[in-house]
Amino acid sequence: MFPGVVYALLAGFLGAVASSSAKLSLGADYLKGVCEMGLKTWGREDRIFQLDIESAPCDWLHIPLRLMCGGLLFTCNAVMWTFFAKALRLSSSSAQATVTTTASNFISSAFLGRLIFGETHAALWWVGISLTLSGLLILHGSANRESEPTVAKKNE
Numbered sequence: 001m002f003p004g005v006v007y008a009l010l011a012g013f014l015g016a017v018a019s020s021s022a023k024l025s026l027g028a029d030y031l032k033g034v035c036e037m038g039l040k041t042w043g044r045e046d047r048i049f050q051l052d053i054e055s056a057p058c059d060w061l062h063i064p065l066r067l068m069c070g071g072l073l074f075t076c077n078a079v080m081w082t083f084f085a086k087a088l089r090l091s092s093s094s095a096q097a098t099v100t101t102t103a104s105n106f107i108s109s110a111f112l113g114r115l116i117f118g119e120t121h122a123a124l125w126w127v128g129i130s131l132t133l134s135g136l137l138i139l140h141g142s143a144n145r146e147s148e149p150t151v152a153k154k155n156e
Contacts, residue, residue: 004090008097011083012104018076020112025069030117032062099140103133 024031035058087097106129113119 004087004092004097005100007083007087007090008100009104011080011087012101012106013108014076014080014083015101015105016108016112018073018080019109020116021069021073021076023117025066025073029062031065031069032058035061035065096140099136103136106133 039058084097084101087101088094091097091100110121110129113121
């Protein structure tokens with residue numbers, strides 16, 4: 001049971017990383033802004049870049065960064081589905097793997113959104129996610145109870 005849970009948690013986290021990669025590669029000019037901010041803060045004492053051409057490298061650098069994020073999107077999705085398949089195989093029920101992956105994805109998405117994009121969530125969002133996770137835990141608990149009698153019948 002434990003390895004299935006670990007694979008399900010990793011699958012949820014990789015799903016969140018994949019969605020963050022998609023947001024970086026297809027979203028607004030976030031990567032260009034990060035590039036410009038990095039150039040402004042890099043080498044403050046020496047000021048290697050002059051003010052008028054300071055953002056010129058960022059006009060083209062964001063394109064390979066977006067392509068790398070797109071590659072990360074497909075890689076994370078492929079590994080996520082592999083881990084999810086392993087979680088399904090190693091878990092006692094498919095509901096357990098699905099619920100664990102979903103919960104991990106929700107929580108990881110919230111933390112990655114805060115870490116990468118500086119997103120904040122209102123109290124209502126946290127109430128909603130708490131209710132969703134509570135429902136998932138109830139579903140997880142009922143899936144375990146349904147599988148126990150089946151195991152007992154097999155042993156008899």
